[in-house]
Structures are given as structure tokens and as C-alpha cells.
Amino acid sequence: MKPQKIFFLFPLLFLLSFKIIGANDTLIKKQNKKTPVFSNVIYQGNDNIYRNNPLKPDEFYSPILQGCYPDPAITRKGDDYYMVCSSFAMFPGVPIFHSKDLVNWTDLGGVLNKVSEFNPHDTGISQGVYAPGITYNPHNDTFYMIVTAFSGGLGNIIVKTKDPLKGWGSPIKLAFDGIDPCIFFDDNGKGYVVHNDAPDKGKELYQGHRVIKVWEYDVENDKVIPGTDKIIVDGGVDLSKKPIWIEAPHLYKKDGRYYLMCAEGGTGGNHSEVVFVSDSPKGPFKPASNNPILTQRYFPKDRADKVDWAGHADLVLGPDNKYYGVFLGVRPNDKDRVNTGRETFMLPVDWSGIFPVFENGLVPLEPKIKMPKGVIENKTGKDGFFPNGNFTFTENFTAQKLDYRWIGLRGPRESFALVTKKGLEIKPFEVNIKELKPTSTLFYRQQHNTFSFSATIDYKPASEKYLAGIVCLQNEHFNYVFGVTKKGKDTYILLERTEKGQSKILASTKIDIKKNIRLQVKAAGDSYEFSYALNGSDFVNLGAPVSGDILSTNVAGGFTGALVGLYATAANDAQPQ
Incomplete structure (x- = not known):
């Protein structure tokens, strides 16, 4: 093309670009009208x-972390x-907490917080990452977090830092299979890495037969040393009894041994913790004669205030020079269903x-334990420390940084959530809650069997494709959606139940939103009620109470606890009746 022709096109290109920019501005304004703003959230x-x-x-309460914070390591x-837990497909990955006394804990967010390094965008909620280990190595003043990642082809990975308060390095892929890795420094x-694995090929004796392996670890190059792997436990404490799911190994050294x-018995009613001893980190390991050293499997199933499934533990020397153990357990509701997940x-x-x-x-676990000697104050729920027991969490979205208790699913919350002067604006993705993709939902873990969760929403849906409200979710196939949408020119509120991927509208009604609407879900054990208020205070139930069965692992399966979230979608398929 000749230069004069290019010069002639400049004015035309300028006009076209101006029109495109103007069109984009109009589009943005239309999108903002469809964007809900959430405020005054109270759990x-x-x-x-x-x-x-009381x-x-x-004294302080146990569980120390309520809701879906399983598989602790310390x-x-x-x-x-420093303590880490499993997070599965929640984002960021591997929540981490800090304490000075084992009683009062500060939430530091997640270890794996970069999508470029951990991306569970296409995984089921019970995939992602789980069963982390965390170890401080005094020889090089470095912390190591090691975990199995079921996304992005990562497999077993390790990340390092000199200071967990300042973030972590990039994941280093390790060349071994299996799950539940933990690293130990003599x-x-x-260094040594221990983990759960399948028996050698052709040697599996029964379903659930697993082994514990150990590898020597090259500290200089951050890799397991090829050819050093060895099975140190085959099956469990007594192979003749066909023990299942020996897993979550941790190595310790005490008095030269x-x-x-x-853990042994699988996460469930037979879960337990067992221990072995050896004169070498590579065995042979001899089981203790008094195994198990922790379990709740021997007691009546209908006992009051039941804590169950105890196991998957880790040990640490406390501030009083006494050992303490963290472990997972569950607190079933009145129907013996697990909605709050493993805590x-x-x-x-x-x-x-x-x-x-x-x-x-x-013995049956009690809700309280004594604080370590020398710890003078229980500050849980105060001064920025993580709460436990009964508590109220109020979120007005006035801080520039979201509380770490708010999480994304399969992707970062920052991709859809924006704090504004009016509250939290959620840009709706063209994805609904039933899809195996990142959703535009800001989630909070259900931490009690009896709870309420309410939020005020400023929202005028543009069409039936748009919906915003509250979602109670166990996974993409089992959930409740309680939200505001459109049918023709009218605005509706509806309640949808999805079970095994099949959705049904339980109730819907036409509403006239003058300013905003307040939505609330209340649970008393297995009974959940959904209500709304058009004046901010006088709540009206939408439909009858419903069962929380689909929010339990008993019905929905998987490894996570129920989540309750602030939800928006531009791909709504729930239509009012």
C-alpha cells in the first residue's frame, strides 16, 4: 500500500476507533446495571x-478450625x-495459619495463590490439592510445604520460603507417585520424604491395601534421589487383618529413635491414628503394641455431641515443652450427616x-481442652485472631482487602469480586454453579450445624439469564440456589434444589424491589430455611423448610464441607414457575 493511502486512512481509523470506544463504554454501563452489589453480610x-x-x-475450644479445614499439618x-490444611479445588490453595501459643491463630490466606502455578479451573471440588505437610528445616532456615496436586498435571510438589509471613516460592515438581507426602530433616x-502409595505391581492383596514409602531427599537440588525408595509399612499395623488406607505419614525423631x-482405616467411622518405631528413618518399623493412639470408632453411634472420624494427625512440641497433636474430625448434625466437613x-x-x-x-472427645501452661489469654475471635465456638462474623466490605475466610472455587476471587463504596460488586461469569468451571461466587465455609447467613443485595436483573443471591453448595451436582432473576418483565425470587445434577424449582414468587433485598438462609441441624425481606427486616420464608441432606458428604460424597456463597451468574438456567 502506498504511503499517501495510509495517510488518507488515519481520519477514518480515528473515527472508527472513537465509535468502538463509545460502543464499549455503552456495553460497560449495561454490564454494570446487571452487576449485583452485596453488603452487610452476617454469618x-x-x-x-x-x-x-462455656x-x-x-480453656479453649476444639475444633480449633471449624468448617472444612481437614488434614492438618503443623x-x-x-x-x-505454622499450620496448613487441605483446600481441594478452593482457591487459594492450602490455607495456612500462624500462632505463638497453639491457642490463638491468625489466618494467613493460602500458600498456592497464583493461577499460573496452581490452576484447578476444570477439577471437581474434591480434587485440587489435599493432605499437605509442612516442615521447618533448621539446617538451612527454610520452611517446606509439600502436597499432592490433582490438577494441571502437577502431581506431588514442594514449595519453600524463609518466612511464611512473606509468601512462598514457586512449586517444584517431585518425581514420585502416590499421595499424602511429608518431608523430614534428620x-x-x-532429608527424607514419606508418602502413601499403591503396593508394588501385582502385590495388591485387597481393596484399600496401601503402603508407606520413604525416599531420600536431595536438599541441594530439591528432588527425591532416584532408586532410594523403600516400602517401610505394608498395609498397616497388622497386614493379616487387612487394614485399609494407611496414609498421612509423618516422621519424627526423639531420643535417638x-x-x-x-492414619489407618480410611476417613470415616473406622479412622484412627497409629504409630511405629525404628532405629533408622528407612526402617524396619515396628508398630506400637497399644495402637491405635487416637480413634473414636469404639463408641455408640447415637452418643450425644458426637465427634467422629478422628485421625490424620501431626505432632508438635508446645510452648510448655509438652507435645500437642492436630488432627481431623467431624461433628455430625441431628441426622448424623456431615455438613460442616472435616475440621x-x-x-x-x-x-x-x-x-x-x-x-x-x-474416649469420646470433649469440646474443650486446657490451654498450654504459660498461655495467659484466649483471644480467639478478638484482635484479628481466628474465631471458634459460637461467633458472629459481620462483613461490610469496607476494608480494601477481603478477609481470607472468603474464598473462590476453581479460581481467584479477584477475577470477579470488586470492593466498592456501596459494597462488594460481583461481575457475573457466563457460568452457573452447576458447571465444572470457575464460578463468580464468593464462598464462606459452613462452620456450625446451627447457623444463619444473610446479605443485602442491590440488584436489578436484566433478563432471565441473570441471577444473583445466595448458594449453599456441597459440589456442582448437589446444591441450593436462592436468588433473584427475571421472567419476562417481572422480577422473581426462587429456590432451586439440585441433586445428582438434576435441578428442581421448589418455590418462586414475583417481587417488587424498590431499593434492595435482603436474603437469608438459616439452618438448625438438617433443616434449612430460605427467606427474604424487601424492607430489610421483615423476613418471609420462600417455600417450606428443606433438608440439608444434599449438603452432606453422606449424600453428596466427596471430601469437602458445605459452602455458603454470594452468587452471581450470567448463565442462569433456573426459571421461576
Whole structure:
């Protein structure tokens, strides 16, 4: 093309670009009208167990992390304790907490918080990452977090940092299969990785037969040393009894001997913690004669205030020079269903003999334990410390940074959530809650069996393709949607139940929103009620109470607890009746 022709096109290109920019501005304005703004969110937990068991000045509650915070692992550097948990397809991955005393914990967010390095965008909610280990290595003053990632072809990975308060390095892929890895550093600085794996090919004896392997670890190059792997536990404590799912191994050294502690029995009613001893980190390991050292499997299923499934534990030396163990457990509701998921509990550990034993870990678990000697104040729920027991969480979205308790699913919350002067604006994705994709939903874990969750929404849906409201979710195939949408020229509120991927409208009604609408879900055990208020205070139930069965792992399966979220979509398929 000749230069003069190019010059002639400049005015035309300028006019075209001006029109395109103008069109884009118009589009943006239309999108903003379809964008809901959430404000004044209140979560309130009110379980009987806490009302009936008030704390004394020297006590704190267990679980220490309520809701879906399973598979805890813990480490210590000086006076600082760091604890990590599983997060599956929630984002960011691997929540991490910090404490100075094992009682009062600060939420530090997630270890894996970069989509470029951890991207569970196409995984089921129970995939992603789980069963992390965290270990401080005093020989190089470095923290290591090791975990199995079921997304993006990562497999087993390890990340490092000198200071967990300042973030973590990029994942390093490790060349071994299996799950539940943990890294251990000996007194001489040598590293070892232990993990759960399948038996050698052709040697699987029964369903659930697993083994524990150990590898030598190259600390300089951050890799397991090829050819050093060895099976150190085959099946479990007693192979002749066909134990299932030996997993979650942790290595410790005490008084010159090596201890291997593992979960056995599978996450469920037969879950337990067992321990072995050896004179070498590579075995042979001999099981303790008093195994299991922690379990709840021996007690009546209908006992009051039941805590169940105890296991998957880790040990740490406390501030009083006494050992403590963190482990997972569940608190079923009145229908014996698990809606709050697997939570993080704590007990003191007696290690005055050869083997560690969880104190009161072989009797029905109590909701309270004594604070370590020297800890003078329980500050949970105050001064920025993570709450437990019964508490109220109020979110006005006035802080520039969202509380870490708000999470995304399969992607970062920052991709759809924006804090504005009026509240939290959620840009709706063209994805609904039933799809295996990142959703435009800001989630909060259900942390009590009896709770309420309410939010005010400023929203005028543009068409039936748009919906905003509250979602209660166990996974993409099992959930409730309670939201505002359009039918023709009219605005409706509806309640949809999805079970096994099949959706049904339970109730809907036409409404006239003058300014905004307040939505609320209340649960009392298995009974959930959904209500709305057009004047901010006088709530009207939408339909009858419904069962929380589909929000339980008993019905929906998987490994996660129920989530309640602020939801918006531009791909709504729930139509009012």
C-alpha cells in the first residue's frame, strides 16, 4: 500500500476507533446495571454444644478450625507455629495459619495463590490439592510445604520460603507417585520424604491395601534421589487383618529413635491414628503394641455431641515443652450427616513413654481442652485472631482487602469480586454453579450445624439469564440456589434444589424491589430455611423448610464441607414457575 493511502486512512481509523470506544463504554454501563452489589453480610453460628459448655479462663475450644479445614499439618520455628490444611479445588490453595501459643491463630490466606502455578479451573471440588505437610528445616532456615496436586498435571510438589509471613516460592515438581507426602530433616541435615502409595505391581492383596514409602531427599537440588525408595509399612499395623488406607505419614525423631505416625482405616467411622518405631528413618518399623493412639470408632453411634472420624494427625512440641497433636474430625448434625466437613481438632499428647498417646483421644472427645501452661489469654475471635465456638462474623466490605475466610472455587476471587463504596460488586461469569468451571461466587465455609447467613443485595436483573443471591453448595451436582432473576418483565425470587445434577424449582414468587433485598438462609441441624425481606427486616420464608441432606458428604460424597456463597451468574438456567 502506498504511503499517501495510509495517510488518507488515519481520519477514518480515528473515527472508527472513537465509535468502538463509545460502543464499549455503552456495553460497560449495561454490564454494570446487571452487576449485583452485596453488603452487610452476617454469618452467625449458634451450636448447642458451645452454649452448654462455656469456657473457663484456662480453656479453649476444639475444633480449633471449624468448617472444612481437614488434614492438618503443623511445624514450629522458635516461638512461631505454622499450620496448613487441605483446600481441594478452593482457591487459594492450602490455607495456612500462624500462632505463638497453639491457642490463638491468625489466618494467613493460602500458600498456592497464583493461577499460573496452581490452576484447578476444570477439577471437581474434591480434587485440587489435599493432605499437605509442612516442615521447618533448621539446617538451612527454610520452611517446606509439600502436597499432592490433582490438577494441571502437577502431581506431588514442594514449595519453600524463609518466612511464611512473606509468601512462598514457586512449586517444584517431585518425581514420585502416590499421595499424602511429608518431608523430614534428620539431625545431620539429611532429608527424607514419606508418602502413601499403591503396593508394588501385582502385590495388591485387597481393596484399600496401601503402603508407606520413604525416599531420600536431595536438599541441594530439591528432588527425591532416584532408586532410594523403600516400602517401610505394608498395609498397616497388622497386614493379616487387612487394614485399609494407611496414609498421612509423618516422621519424627526423639531420643535417638525414629517414629512414623500414620492414619489407618480410611476417613470415616473406622479412622484412627497409629504409630511405629525404628532405629533408622528407612526402617524396619515396628508398630506400637497399644495402637491405635487416637480413634473414636469404639463408641455408640447415637452418643450425644458426637465427634467422629478422628485421625490424620501431626505432632508438635508446645510452648510448655509438652507435645500437642492436630488432627481431623467431624461433628455430625441431628441426622448424623456431615455438613460442616472435616475440621481441625487438637489434643495434648503424652510422650513420657516410648510411644506418643493422645490424651483423652481414646474416649469420646470433649469440646474443650486446657490451654498450654504459660498461655495467659484466649483471644480467639478478638484482635484479628481466628474465631471458634459460637461467633458472629459481620462483613461490610469496607476494608480494601477481603478477609481470607472468603474464598473462590476453581479460581481467584479477584477475577470477579470488586470492593466498592456501596459494597462488594460481583461481575457475573457466563457460568452457573452447576458447571465444572470457575464460578463468580464468593464462598464462606459452613462452620456450625446451627447457623444463619444473610446479605443485602442491590440488584436489578436484566433478563432471565441473570441471577444473583445466595448458594449453599456441597459440589456442582448437589446444591441450593436462592436468588433473584427475571421472567419476562417481572422480577422473581426462587429456590432451586439440585441433586445428582438434576435441578428442581421448589418455590418462586414475583417481587417488587424498590431499593434492595435482603436474603437469608438459616439452618438448625438438617433443616434449612430460605427467606427474604424487601424492607430489610421483615423476613418471609420462600417455600417450606428443606433438608440439608444434599449438603452432606453422606449424600453428596466427596471430601469437602458445605459452602455458603454470594452468587452471581450470567448463565442462569433456573426459571421461576
